[in-house]
Amino acid sequence: MKRDPHIRCRKAFRFICNNLDEDIDSPQCREVRNHLDGCENCKIYLDNLKETIALYRKYPTPTLSRDAHTKLLKILKI
Protein backbone atom coordinates (compact mmCIF):
# COMPACT_ATOMS: atom_id res chain seq x y z
CA MET A 1 0.00 0.00 0.00
CA LYS A 2 1.38 3.41 -0.92
CA ARG A 3 2.14 5.62 2.07
CA ASP A 4 0.39 8.94 2.40
CA PRO A 5 3.12 11.58 1.81
CA HIS A 6 1.28 13.99 4.09
CA ILE A 7 1.38 12.84 7.65
CA ARG A 8 -1.20 14.47 9.79
CA CYS A 9 -0.66 17.72 11.62
CA ARG A 10 -0.88 16.12 15.05
CA LYS A 11 2.09 13.89 14.32
CA ALA A 12 4.00 16.79 12.77
CA PHE A 13 3.19 18.98 15.79
CA ARG A 14 4.62 16.44 18.22
CA PHE A 15 7.70 15.85 16.10
CA ILE A 16 8.37 19.57 15.59
CA CYS A 17 8.07 20.35 19.31
CA ASN A 18 10.43 17.50 20.21
CA ASN A 19 13.08 17.91 17.55
CA LEU A 20 13.14 21.61 16.79
CA ASP A 21 16.86 22.04 17.29
CA GLU A 22 18.05 18.79 15.79
CA ASP A 23 19.10 18.62 12.18
CA ILE A 24 18.32 14.99 11.60
CA ASP A 25 17.70 13.10 8.45
CA SER A 26 15.62 10.20 9.67
CA PRO A 27 12.72 8.89 7.56
CA GLN A 28 10.33 10.51 10.05
CA CYS A 29 12.10 13.84 9.68
CA ARG A 30 11.83 13.66 5.89
CA GLU A 31 8.17 12.80 6.29
CA VAL A 32 7.63 15.90 8.45
CA ARG A 33 9.47 18.05 5.91
CA ASN A 34 7.16 16.76 3.19
CA HIS A 35 4.21 17.60 5.40
CA LEU A 36 5.49 21.12 6.02
CA ASP A 37 5.82 21.68 2.28
CA GLY A 38 2.09 21.22 1.92
CA CYS A 39 0.74 22.58 5.20
CA GLU A 40 0.93 26.33 5.66
CA ASN A 41 -0.41 26.18 9.23
CA CYS A 42 2.25 23.76 10.43
CA LYS A 43 4.94 25.83 8.70
CA ILE A 44 3.74 28.97 10.48
CA TYR A 45 3.63 27.10 13.77
CA LEU A 46 7.21 25.88 13.34
CA ASP A 47 8.33 29.44 12.48
CA ASN A 48 6.54 30.75 15.61
CA LEU A 49 8.37 28.27 17.83
CA LYS A 50 11.72 29.18 16.29
CA GLU A 51 10.94 32.88 16.68
CA THR A 52 10.00 32.37 20.35
CA ILE A 53 13.39 30.80 21.03
CA ALA A 54 15.21 33.43 18.98
CA LEU A 55 13.55 36.21 21.00
CA TYR A 56 14.58 34.69 24.34
CA ARG A 57 18.14 34.25 23.03
CA LYS A 58 18.15 37.88 21.94
CA TYR A 59 16.76 39.22 25.23
CA PRO A 60 19.57 41.36 26.67
CA THR A 61 21.25 40.02 29.80
CA PRO A 62 22.73 42.54 32.23
CA THR A 63 26.43 42.27 33.02
CA LEU A 64 27.65 42.32 36.57
CA SER A 65 28.61 45.74 37.85
CA ARG A 66 32.08 46.47 39.22
CA ASP A 67 30.50 47.15 42.63
CA ALA A 68 28.78 43.77 42.71
CA HIS A 69 32.07 42.08 41.75
CA THR A 70 33.92 43.88 44.55
CA LYS A 71 31.18 43.03 47.05
CA LEU A 72 31.46 39.37 46.07
CA LEU A 73 35.22 39.38 46.67
CA LYS A 74 34.59 40.91 50.11
CA ILE A 75 31.98 38.32 51.01
CA LEU A 76 34.33 35.53 49.94
CA LYS A 77 37.26 37.22 51.72
CA ILE A 78 39.58 36.76 48.78
Next chain:
Amino acid sequence: MTDIPETFLLERAKRGDKEAFQEILRTNENLVYGFAFKVCRNEEYAKETLQDTFISVFRKLNQFDGRSKFSTWLYSIVAKNCLMKRRRGKLEQSSVPIGEPVMPEHTHEDAASTTLPAWKNTPLDETISSELRQIMDEAIQKLPVDYRLVFILRDVEGQSAEETAKITELSIPAVKSRLRRARVFLREQLQEYMTT
Protein backbone atom coordinates in the same frame (compact mmCIF):
# COMPACT_ATOMS: atom_id res chain seq x y z
CA MET B 1 46.28 35.36 33.83
CA THR B 2 43.74 34.85 31.07
CA ASP B 3 45.85 32.27 29.20
CA ILE B 4 46.21 29.91 32.15
CA PRO B 5 44.24 26.69 31.52
CA GLU B 6 41.18 26.26 33.70
CA THR B 7 42.29 22.84 35.01
CA PHE B 8 45.54 24.38 36.27
CA LEU B 9 43.69 27.25 37.95
CA LEU B 10 41.27 24.79 39.55
CA GLU B 11 44.13 22.73 40.96
CA ARG B 12 45.74 25.85 42.39
CA ALA B 13 42.43 27.09 43.84
CA LYS B 14 41.84 23.69 45.45
CA ARG B 15 45.19 24.10 47.23
CA GLY B 16 43.96 27.44 48.62
CA ASP B 17 45.47 29.85 46.07
CA LYS B 18 43.23 32.92 46.38
CA GLU B 19 44.58 34.52 43.25
CA ALA B 20 43.59 31.45 41.24
CA PHE B 21 40.12 31.51 42.80
CA GLN B 22 39.76 35.20 41.93
CA GLU B 23 40.60 34.37 38.33
CA ILE B 24 38.05 31.54 38.27
CA LEU B 25 35.47 33.93 39.67
CA ARG B 26 36.36 36.66 37.19
CA THR B 27 36.05 34.37 34.17
CA ASN B 28 32.80 32.73 35.28
CA GLU B 29 30.86 35.40 37.18
CA ASN B 30 28.96 36.67 34.14
CA LEU B 31 28.01 33.15 33.09
CA VAL B 32 26.59 32.53 36.57
CA TYR B 33 24.96 35.95 36.88
CA GLY B 34 23.50 35.82 33.35
CA PHE B 35 22.05 32.35 33.84
CA ALA B 36 20.63 33.28 37.26
CA PHE B 37 19.05 36.42 35.78
CA LYS B 38 17.47 34.49 32.92
CA VAL B 39 15.87 32.10 35.42
CA CYS B 40 14.93 34.62 38.15
CA ARG B 41 14.10 37.60 35.81
CA ASN B 42 15.17 39.85 38.67
CA GLU B 43 18.59 41.50 39.10
CA GLU B 44 18.56 41.38 42.91
CA TYR B 45 17.70 37.67 42.98
CA ALA B 46 20.36 37.06 40.35
CA LYS B 47 22.97 38.81 42.54
CA GLU B 48 21.89 36.76 45.58
CA THR B 49 22.14 33.59 43.50
CA LEU B 50 25.59 34.63 42.26
CA GLN B 51 26.79 35.10 45.84
CA ASP B 52 25.26 31.82 47.04
CA THR B 53 26.77 30.00 44.07
CA PHE B 54 30.34 31.25 44.61
CA ILE B 55 30.10 30.64 48.35
CA SER B 56 29.23 27.01 47.49
CA VAL B 57 32.01 26.84 44.89
CA PHE B 58 34.52 28.23 47.40
CA ARG B 59 33.47 25.69 50.04
CA LYS B 60 33.04 22.67 47.80
CA LEU B 61 35.71 23.11 45.16
CA ASN B 62 37.52 19.99 46.39
CA GLN B 63 34.39 17.98 45.53
CA PHE B 64 34.69 18.94 41.86
CA ASP B 65 36.35 15.87 40.38
CA GLY B 66 36.78 17.12 36.81
CA ARG B 67 34.67 14.35 35.28
CA SER B 68 32.21 16.92 33.96
CA LYS B 69 32.94 20.35 32.54
CA PHE B 70 33.46 23.03 35.19
CA SER B 71 30.66 25.09 33.60
CA THR B 72 28.28 22.12 33.99
CA TRP B 73 29.14 22.00 37.69
CA LEU B 74 28.54 25.76 38.00
CA TYR B 75 25.22 25.55 36.16
CA SER B 76 24.12 22.75 38.48
CA ILE B 77 24.90 24.86 41.57
CA VAL B 78 22.98 27.82 40.13
CA ALA B 79 20.05 25.52 39.29
CA LYS B 80 20.00 24.19 42.88
CA ASN B 81 20.10 27.73 44.26
CA CYS B 82 17.21 28.78 42.01
CA LEU B 83 15.20 25.77 43.17
CA MET B 84 15.96 26.79 46.79
CA LYS B 85 14.63 30.26 46.03
CA ARG B 86 11.49 28.64 44.66
CA ARG B 87 11.07 26.71 47.91
CA ARG B 88 11.30 30.00 49.78
CA GLY B 89 8.44 31.24 47.59
CA LYS B 90 10.52 33.83 45.77
CA LEU B 91 10.28 32.71 42.18
CA GLU B 92 6.90 31.23 41.49
CA GLN B 93 4.35 33.82 42.54
CA SER B 94 2.84 33.83 39.06
CA SER B 95 3.57 30.33 37.76
CA VAL B 96 0.78 28.19 36.35
CA PRO B 97 0.48 24.41 35.91
CA ILE B 98 1.90 23.31 32.57
CA GLY B 99 0.00 20.47 30.92
CA GLU B 100 0.62 18.37 27.85
CA PRO B 101 0.87 20.71 24.83
CA VAL B 102 -2.35 21.04 22.88
CA MET B 103 -2.17 21.28 19.14
CA PRO B 104 -3.22 24.61 17.63
CA GLU B 105 -6.67 24.75 16.16
CA HIS B 106 -6.12 23.41 12.71
CA THR B 107 -5.81 20.18 10.79
CA HIS B 108 -4.28 19.52 7.43
CA GLU B 109 -7.70 18.83 6.03
CA ASP B 110 -9.00 22.30 6.78
CA ALA B 111 -5.70 24.12 6.26
CA ALA B 112 -7.09 25.95 3.26
CA SER B 113 -9.84 27.56 5.32
CA THR B 114 -8.06 28.04 8.67
CA THR B 115 -4.66 29.61 8.48
CA LEU B 116 -2.76 30.56 11.58
CA PRO B 117 -1.87 34.25 11.57
CA ALA B 118 1.81 34.82 10.80
CA TRP B 119 3.84 36.68 13.43
CA LYS B 120 5.09 40.23 13.10
CA ASN B 121 8.46 40.55 11.52
CA THR B 122 11.07 41.06 14.25
CA PRO B 123 14.51 41.19 12.61
CA LEU B 124 17.22 39.56 14.72
CA ASP B 125 19.36 42.69 14.76
CA GLU B 126 16.50 44.85 16.05
CA THR B 127 16.27 45.69 19.76
CA ILE B 128 13.37 44.08 21.56
CA SER B 129 10.85 46.74 22.57
CA SER B 130 10.20 47.30 26.26
CA GLU B 131 6.60 46.17 25.74
CA LEU B 132 7.69 42.86 24.24
CA ARG B 133 10.31 42.40 26.97
CA GLN B 134 7.60 42.78 29.58
CA ILE B 135 5.43 40.20 27.82
CA MET B 136 8.40 37.83 27.56
CA ASP B 137 9.19 38.30 31.28
CA GLU B 138 5.59 37.69 32.30
CA ALA B 139 5.41 34.63 30.05
CA ILE B 140 8.53 32.97 31.43
CA GLN B 141 7.57 33.80 35.01
CA LYS B 142 4.42 31.78 34.50
CA LEU B 143 6.57 28.71 33.89
CA PRO B 144 7.43 26.65 36.98
CA VAL B 145 11.16 26.97 37.78
CA ASP B 146 12.04 23.42 36.71
CA TYR B 147 10.59 24.13 33.24
CA ARG B 148 12.34 27.50 33.08
CA LEU B 149 15.67 25.85 33.89
CA VAL B 150 15.30 23.31 31.10
CA PHE B 151 14.15 25.86 28.51
CA ILE B 152 16.97 28.27 29.32
CA LEU B 153 19.68 25.62 29.48
CA ARG B 154 18.64 23.96 26.20
CA ASP B 155 17.30 26.77 24.05
CA VAL B 156 19.03 29.88 25.39
CA GLU B 157 22.35 28.66 26.81
CA GLY B 158 22.70 25.96 24.14
CA GLN B 159 23.45 23.05 26.47
CA SER B 160 22.87 19.54 25.12
CA ALA B 161 20.03 17.35 26.39
CA GLU B 162 22.63 15.22 28.21
CA GLU B 163 24.26 18.22 29.93
CA THR B 164 20.84 19.64 30.84
CA ALA B 165 19.84 16.29 32.34
CA LYS B 166 23.04 16.25 34.43
CA ILE B 167 22.59 19.85 35.59
CA THR B 168 18.94 19.47 36.54
CA GLU B 169 19.25 15.86 37.77
CA LEU B 170 16.41 14.84 35.45
CA SER B 171 16.28 11.96 32.99
CA ILE B 172 16.72 12.81 29.31
CA PRO B 173 13.05 11.95 28.54
CA ALA B 174 12.00 14.28 31.39
CA VAL B 175 14.19 17.05 29.94
CA LYS B 176 12.61 16.55 26.50
CA SER B 177 9.10 16.55 27.92
CA ARG B 178 9.65 19.76 29.91
CA LEU B 179 11.31 21.43 26.95
CA ARG B 180 8.45 20.57 24.61
CA ARG B 181 5.87 21.90 27.06
CA ALA B 182 7.86 25.05 27.81
CA ARG B 183 8.35 25.89 24.11
CA VAL B 184 4.68 25.44 23.31
CA PHE B 185 3.59 27.39 26.38
CA LEU B 186 5.88 30.35 25.67
CA ARG B 187 4.82 30.46 22.02
CA GLU B 188 1.19 30.61 23.14
CA GLN B 189 1.96 33.41 25.57
CA LEU B 190 3.59 35.55 22.86
CA GLN B 191 0.96 34.76 20.24
CA GLU B 192 -1.41 37.65 20.96
CA TYR B 193 1.29 40.35 20.95
CA MET B 194 2.98 38.91 17.88
CA THR B 195 -0.20 38.85 15.80
CA THR B 196 -1.79 42.20 16.66
